Amino acid sequence: MVTELMDEVLVYDLERHRAHCLNPPAAVVFKHCDGKRSVEDLARLLESELGAPADPDCVWLALDRLDKARLLSPRVRRPPAAGRVSRRDLIRRVGIAALLPVVTSLLAPTPAQAAATCVANCASQPFGTPCSSTAPANCLCACDGSGNCIGGC
Amino acid sequence: MDKLDRLGWAAGLAFDAYGLRIGVRVNRPEALECLSERLPPGWKPSSSKIVDRLFSLWLGRPRGSARGYHLLYAGMVRRARTLSLDEALDTLESDLRQTVAAFSRDRVFVHAGVVGWHGGAILIPGRSYSGKTSLVRELVRAGAVYYSDEFAVLDGRGRVHPFAKPLSIREGALVRRCSAEELGGVCGVNPLPVRAIVLTGYRVAGHWRPVRLTPGQALLALLAHTVPVRRRPRSALRALQSAVSGAVVLKGVRGEADVAARALLARLGAEAPAVARAS
Incomplete structure (x- = not known):
């Protein structure tokens, strides 16, 4: 499931129940990554749509991130000739960190995780003390030793 | 018929909340009186006998050496076994809210x-x-x-x-x-x-x-x-x-x-x- 939010894109993986938020550079690569365009084509698109320098390493970084999130099919491997550039080097080259592609992922919660409600107080309780979360059934959470509850549903 | 269904339930109520119909049955009619305050916000009574989720609250009564535990079931799953009626009702109240949140059809x-x-x-x-x-x-x-x-x-x-x-x-x-x-x-x-x-x-x-x-x-x-x-x-x-x-x-x-x-x-x-x- 793909949801566009202004210049970002949110992808929900119905099989793995993972949500991925693509920032504008990652979204541009994702939208135009159709198996026909080359890395250079995508770099030019990044430049025309976002004003980012047409740097193939930015595209490769986006492809790496998208592939890691399993949003590409078939999976993409960076050819050895393309080399690997660190994110720090890319920031230096591009100038603005916001122009680098970022994919933020989240495992969608179960109802128990989303609605975990503790009924006990963790203050002064040692680490691991169950704080008897209530419904839904089988939802358990525990104290973290610092007075907070950590959900373990 | 399941073992739980044979226990002898004396009364019950059904209500609709956020598109979900829930029933609660009890073994003593007076237990229903304490339930109305514990139902999820926005509930409306229903006359239907068919519900999406069923809760069963058994109020224990000490008899001889038996301590008379209060029991709460969500469907067939036991959610509470306690001597404190408040604790059983608190668990029921929380379970009802979480059930509505998890299974509501229109919200x-x-x-x-x-x-x-x-x-x-x-x-x-x-x-x-x-x-x-x-x-x-x-x-x-x-x-x-x-x-x-x-x-x-x-x-x-x-x-x-x-x-x-x-x-x-x-x-x-x-x-x-x-x-x-x-x-x-x-x-x-x-x-x-x-x-x-x-x-x-x-x-x-x-x-x-x-x-x-x-x-x-x-x-x-x-x-x-x-x-x-x-x-x-x-x-x-x-x-x-x-x-x-x-x-x-x-x-x-x-x-x-x-x-x-x-x-x-x-x-x-x-x-x-x-x-x-x-x-």
């Missing part, structure tokens, strides 16, 4: 505190013990309208509906129930568009210096607290997308709730024209 429940402010809703998503109720309480004291301290109930257009159960204020190991009226506030009645989403948690000596999030980051943050996202991802995402589309989204730690509440309302007041333009 999307997000674990969040909600208040109304100048015709829009302020959502405060977060897990238990993140300080939602404290912030909601202080916002209500500062003049906001109380909507919920547990769930933001979203419709398909992203509007928030009230889920105004009494606030559960933790005082040490105890939980005190407190109505909005006791805080000098009122409960909201009408659905509101989301005006602000506040992602925050209490930190000792923390200062409220929030940063703004993009709609995508906001949607992802809300998703982490959305109860039915796995069961109904399409409708959940549609509701969340509508909710974040016109909202200011702020993230940051806070110190004391009263200070943060005043600062938050002041900031939203300052941003009001921009919000109006965005929406």
